[in-house]
Amino acid sequence: MDLLIASFSIGLGAIASFVFDLTRMKAKVKGKKNKNKKNQKDENYFDANKNNSDFQMMKNELDSLEIERTIISSSIRKIHETFREGKLNKLEFDRLMIKYSDDLRKCDEEIEETRSVVDLYELSSVKNNLVSIIENKIKLIDNRLNEISNKNIKMLTKQPTYVTGSQSYEQSSLNRGNLDNSLSIEAEKIKKLESEITEALKKLDNYESTKLSQAGKNEMLENDRPISGRLNGSNKKDPLRNLKLSN
Secondary structure (H helix, E strand, O other), X not given: OHHHHHHHHHHHHHHXXXXXXXXXXXXXXXXXXXXXXXXXXXXXOOOOOOOHHHHHHHHHHHHHHHHHHHHHHHHHHHHHHHHHXXXXXXXXXXXXXXXXXXHHHHHXXXXXXHHHHHHHHHHHHHHHHHHHHHHHHHHHHHHHHHHHHHHHHHXXXXXXXXXXXXHHHHHHHHHHHHHHHHHHHHHHHHHHHHHXXXXXXXXXXHHHHHHHHHHHHHHHHHHHOOHHHHHHHHHHOOOOOOOOOOO
């Protein structure tokens, strides 16, 4: 019964791996068809203005790859358990470990590539939002300062009138009060702008922390892999190729 369960688990992992391989093959074929459209562009060019559907598609692909990695890792652990229980011979164990270790290596490479693209989308979006907020606030402040300057100029060029001492004091106090009120409003706007910028920077920090946490989890899963699989993966792994993306 245990052998049947182990065989079923291994078979399920193989089927899942096959399905995801087909998905990756379709994506690669589609990428090759679109490759001719970007021959005239710089190899390091990245279009940060792609629509949300493209971004969502990349996130869905990343989620699928993460699920695939989980299935492969689970299959590897199940193979080890079955071998330790003596229900799997050494030859079959080595064959399965070579296969699944290679699948895990390929999956890690695709996850790294896809995550880089998703990171570019997210960081570009945060940057554009932050720049837009700052530019809009600066325009509002400039307009308000121009209004205040024009009012002061009109007050200075206005024809003098003969007033009593008490009237002059009241008028100057009123003008000073209006100016103080305007400056106070502008100070509040500047504080609000600083708060919005700080909030945007916090989002960037949270994003970096999430990325580091995910990298730590991947490293822990990597340590769970057998030594023979890691050696095999490290010997086969190619250097990271440059990201080539476009419209």
